[in-house]
Amino acid sequence: xxxxxxxxxxxxxxxxxxxxxxxxxxxxxxxxxxxxxxxxxxxxxxxxxxxxxxxxxxxxxxxxxxxxxxxxxxxxxxxxxxxxxxxxxxxxxxxxxxxxxxxxxxxxxxxxxxxxxxxxxxxxxxxxxxxxxxxxxxxxxxxxxxxxxxxxxxxxxxxxxxxxxxxxxxxxxxxxxxxxxx
Amino acid sequence: xxxxxxxxxxxxxxxxxxxxxxxxxxxxxxxxxxxxxxxxxxxxxxxxxxxxxxxxxxxxxxxxxxxxxxxxxxxxxxxxxxxxxxxxxxxxxxxxxxxxxxxxxxxxxxxxxxxxxxxxxxxxxxxxxxxxxxxxxxxxxxxxxxxxxxxxxxxxxxxxxxxxxxxxxxxxxxxxxxxxxx
Numbered sequence: 532x533x534x535x536x537x538x539x540x541x542x543x544x545x546x547x548x549x550x551x552x553x554x555x556x557x558x559x560x561x562x563x564x565x566x567x568x569x570x571x572x573x574x575x576x577x578x579x580x581x582x583x584x585x586x587x588x589x590x591x592x593x594x595x596x597x598x599x600x601x602x603x604x605x606x607x608x609x610x611x612x613x614x615x616x617x618x619x620x621x622x623x624x625x626x627x628x629x630x631x632x633x634x635x636x637x638x639x640x641x642x643x644x645x646x647x648x649x650x651x652x653x654x655x656x657x658x659x660x661x662x663x664x665x666x667x668x669x670x671x672x673x674x675x676x677x678x679x680x681x682x683x684x685x686x687x688x689x690x691x692x693x694x695x696x697x698x699x700x701x702x703x704x705x706x707x708x709x710x711x712x713x
Numbered sequence: 714x715x716x717x718x719x720x721x722x723x724x725x726x727x728x729x730x731x732x733x734x735x736x737x738x739x740x741x742x743x744x745x746x747x748x749x750x751x752x753x754x755x756x757x758x759x760x761x762x763x764x765x766x767x768x769x770x771x772x773x774x775x776x777x778x779x780x781x782x783x784x785x786x787x788x789x790x791x792x793x794x795x796x797x798x799x800x801x802x803x804x805x806x807x808x809x810x811x812x813x814x815x816x817x818x819x820x821x822x823x824x825x826x827x828x829x830x831x832x833x834x835x836x837x838x839x840x841x842x843x844x845x846x847x848x849x850x851x852x853x854x855x856x857x858x859x860x861x862x863x864x865x866x867x868x869x870x871x872x873x874x875x876x877x878x879x880x881x882x883x884x885x886x887x888x889x890x891x892x893x894x895x
Contacts, residue, residue, distance in 0.1 A: 573824050575785055578762035581775065593763065593778040603757055607789065609798075612829025614791035642755050647794025 555621045555655050559606065561699030571703060574608030574615060577601070602635050604650070610706060614648035616640075617662075621655035626679040629672070637672070640665055651709060653702060654689065656682055661689030662705040664712075737803045737837050741788065743881030753885060756790030756797060759783070784817050786832070792888060796830035798822075799844075803837035808861040811854070819854070822847055833891060835884060836871065838864055843871030844887040846894075 559576070566572040585595035604618040618636070620627055640650045643665075650665030663680075667688040671680055690705040741758070748754040767777035786800040800818070802809055822832045825847075832847030845862075849870040853862055872887040 567824070570824075570827070573821070573828050573830070578760040578783075580760035581763045581765075581778070583763075583778075591779065593780070594776060596763070596775040596778055597773065598775070601760075609796035609825055609828045609830035612796070614794070614796040614830075616791075639755070642749070642752075643791055645752070646755050646791045648755070648791035648796075 555619050555653075555700070558694050558696075558699040559619055559653065559702075561696075562701055562703075563606070563608075563699075565698060565701075566703060572608060572610040572615075574606055574610065576606050577603070600633060602633075603639050604636065610649075610703070611710070613710065614643070614646075615706065616643055616648055617651045617653050619653045619655075624679075625657065626681045627652075627654055627656060627685065628679045630678065641669070644669075649706070649709065649713070651706075653692070653700065654685055656685060659686075660692045660694050660700055660702075661685050662692055662702060662709060663689045664709050666713075737801050737835075737882070740876050740878075740881040741801055741835065741884075743878075744883055744885075745788070745790075745881075747880060747883075748885060754790060754792040754797075756788055756792065758788050759785070782815060784815075785821050786818065792831075792885070793892070795892065796825070796828075797888065798825055798830055799833045799835050801835045801837075806861075807839065808863045809834075809836055809838060809867065810861045812860065823851070826851075831888070831891065831895070833888075835874070835882065836867055838867060841868075842874045842876050842882055842884075843867050844874055844884060844891060845871045846891050848895075 556576070563572075563574050563576070566574060580599040580601055581596050582599050583593050583596045586593050604616045606618070607614070607616040609615065618632070620631070622628065644650050650668075652663045652668060654661045654663055663685055668680075670688075671677075671684060690708050692700055692702045692705045694700040738758070745754075745756050745758070748756060762781040762783055763778050764781050765775050765778045768775050786798045788800070789796070789798040791797065800814070802813070804810065826832050832850075834845045834850060836843045836845055845867055850862075852870075853859075853866060872890050874882055874884045874887045876882040
């Protein structure tokens with residue numbers, strides 16, 4: 532996940548569908564590190580929530596634990612004084628299935644927006660990457676009962692974001708657009 | 714850590730020094746849940762970062778993992794549009810030792826403040842609870858080489874916060890004061 536710098540920066544294998552989730556996570560990590568290093572934004576991936584059951588204290592070692600489902604989105608931080616929170620979603624279909632966004636996550640998104648935070652989904656679809664602003668997400672799910680968001684909606688309502696293996700998913704200009712339009 | 718509501722709300726054991734860290738965490742959890750339930754703020758404890766070494770995928774069970782040291786503060790979220798991040802510190806001494814705040818955490822605090830986020834420490838000391846605003850923290854560490862912050866400094870420069878076992882550490886009015894003075 533964290534390649535040493537020299538390896539990471541020459542790493543240019545094309546995206547394979549098999550480990551696309553990891554690829555997108557890598558691309559976001561690269562961008563976030565770049566934003567911190569260049570004093571642009573302070574945004575981190577939250578640690579994955581893990582429930583610890585057993586611990587061997589003599590060795591400081593956890594011996595039984597389980598992944599828990601997160602109740603918030605994966606990334607958050609501060610940009611130009613704004614609270615920013617987003618989730619990364621990738622799909623190898625021509626639509627984004629909605630079943631991998633939990634109800635309590637949707638409630639959380641609505642809550643954060645109500646309190647003045649910026650919410651979006653960062654979606655990798657058809658080898659393109661888009662910011663789908665929180666209000667566009669809610670407009671979609673509130674206006675119909677579909678179980679997925681079609682590519683066309685994401686393309687029309689989203690903000691396209693460039694990505695490459697050097698800079699990662701460079702979403703900050705897209706975020707500026709989102710802030711201006713808000 | 715998460716008591717069922719009925720148990721939690723009648724829980725009034727006095728603070729014991731032995732598990733004070735956990736007590737403070739409980740008091741903050743209660744406050745944060747109250748703020749979410751009453752639509753006041755959306756602030757969460759971040760999951761503890763854990764490095765997973767071995768996983769039994771057939772049982773979805775993690776069999777070897779280790780706690781990692783966090784590079785950010787423990788709590789963050791959004792309040793009135795502000796990005797808010799803080800750490801809980803408790804001490805049974807008449808001062809707050811600085812050796813349990815890592816250098817990379819201090820760098821992170823400075824970075825977040827620079828980008829317009831609100832940073833503070835929530836300190837339990839002498840059975841009193843204080844918000845120590847980020848700028849007061851930096852004023853202290855930049856003006857001398859002491860390895861701890863004395864109670865008197867925290868009392869003078871901090872904002873006292875009420876707490877009880879029903880409402881937890883009710884820090885939101887203190888946060889309002891911090892925002893006004895900023």
